Amino acid sequence: MKTKNIISLFVIILLIGLVGYIALNGMSIGIYDISPVTKEIKQGLDLKGGLYVIYEAKVDPNEPNKDTQIEGAMRVMRNRLDKENQNEATIAKQGNKWIRVEIPGVKDPREVANILSKPAVLKFIDSEGNEIIGGKDIKNAQPGYGEGNQPVVMFELYKDGAKAFGEATKNNIGKTIKIELDGNVISAPTVQTAILGGSGQITGMENIEEAKKLANLIESGALPVELEQIEIRTIGATLGSDALTRSIKAGLIGTAVVLLFMLIYYRLPGLVADMALVLYILLVLIILSATQVTLTLPGIAGIILSVGMAVDANVIIFERIKEEMQVGKTIKSAVDSGFHKAFSAIFDSNITTIIAGIVLWIFGTGPIQGFAKTLIIGVLVSMLTAITFTKYVMHLVVGLNSSNKKLYGA
Known part of the structure; x- marks a missing residue:
């Protein structure tokens, strides 16, 4: 023993x-x-530095809800950064129409900045050009693999969106339904059968990373106001x-x-x-x-x-x-x-x-x-x-x- x-x-x-x-x-x-x-182990701004980006919110100075719109944009940006594992990033309002974002230790500053300012307006359009559902109808979106091991975004709809989507697919069998992101067609599948379960897939991504980014954009929601990137710079360790x-x-x-x-x-x-x-x-x-x-x-x-x-x-x-x-x-x-x-x-x-x-x-x-x-x-x-x-x-x-x-x- x-x-x-x-x-x-x-x-x-x-x-x-x-x-x-x-x-x-x-x-x-x-x-x-x-x-x-x-x-x-990633290091924060205080230890390693990173970058800062200044955005200008394109809002009417006389708009009574402009502050609410800017705050909504900041919340969307926060959600997008969190989904990119950038929890230590800081977002602050500057003046009346500017937003300053500081992001630690990023490898590709312009890629992250593009994710932040992307409007991410998602629409499903039927063959007649009518909008069936939008991003607000999507309950959640996750990257994954579909047929032939192709990268896809799997989505689940809220009740009303599922009903509208089910009716649209039922009435468009044999026709295409376009999926648009910010006005660009990212997928145009042909409807084979009615989709009544309230879920589906978005195809057309080249790799799983692209699918992840699209899923993150869809889940974080559309920006309530247009943002223009006016400055981007790297910054040293603050400490x-x-x-x-x-x-x-x-x-x-x-x-x-x-x-x-x-x-x-x-x-x-x-x-x-x-x-x-x-x-x-x-x-x-x-x-x-x-x-x-x-x-x-x-x-x-x-x-x-x-x-x-x-x-x-x-x-x-x-x-x-x-x-x-x-x-x-x-x-x-x-x-x-x-x-x-x-x-x-x-x-x-x-x-x-x-x-x-x-x-x-x-x-x-x-x-x-x-x-x-x-x-x-x-x-x-x-x-x-x-x-x-x-x-x-x-x-x-x-x-x-x-x-x-x-x-x-x-």
Whole structure:
């Protein structure tokens, strides 16, 4: 049993080291390439810079609802940016008729700018030239693949739109129904049978990326006012080019101090906590990379806060274990009891933090959402490592049959 536990601990340490190496350096396996997380994590305006675009809203100065129209355009632009995973972008009104958009770390500025200003007026036109339904009738739109593995946009209609579309397809069997986007025909399929289910497909896209962009434009809706792009420029990191380097350096120093403190103060449990903390950091970086979260300085603050909560969870557990040993329990019994008694405190504190993060995510914008996302991800991962990984490894350590309670910080 003791030998088995030693082997298990050795394998765990090797796996953590392997995951760390792959995460930080990447790896090529045949035709598959795993990029380092440092290259995959997008950085915000404050850390890397990006671009800003100025749009002029073409509205009549005497129009009483011009402010409402401009605000509506800003909401549509926000939706489009969110669908492009540009949650950290900022949109602000300037003067009476201008909108300023700042977008971090984009590769093709003009492509993103084109998505923002595109009217996206969608119409289905029958063979007689009558409009059947428009973009407002579409409930949702998703990219996918149709017959012959061709990229398509699959859409679902609201009740009234589904009824009108069903009647139109019933009356136009053998005829074409044109699908127009901003006055341009993007597809003109021939109706084979009545489509009564309230759903259909738009064809004519060259690739799946084009289908994704069209689906995003349809879902975000048409702009309520015409926008003219009058300026586009790249901007540098708002906090300076060395802000990220200094932030990472500070984080590494802080983490190293915490690791050393846990090892000295809690000894064997501290070593287990250090392993859990290293695994926690690696998992957070991998998740941030996989989910394409844009990292800003507030986002880094969210990660650091969740690191503190991860350490705090281990401290609560180890203090409970020490208390149980001080009343005369065996090490194994003290570990079991310590985890059991610490669970409710850890669970309650983490759940309340997650709730606060969700509220910030829903009602916040830009950097506030970035902070909320990294905080939620960090807290969820910290619960996983503290409650499952730490508990499993602690039982392996206890299985080494050491009866010296001083090794457990008692």
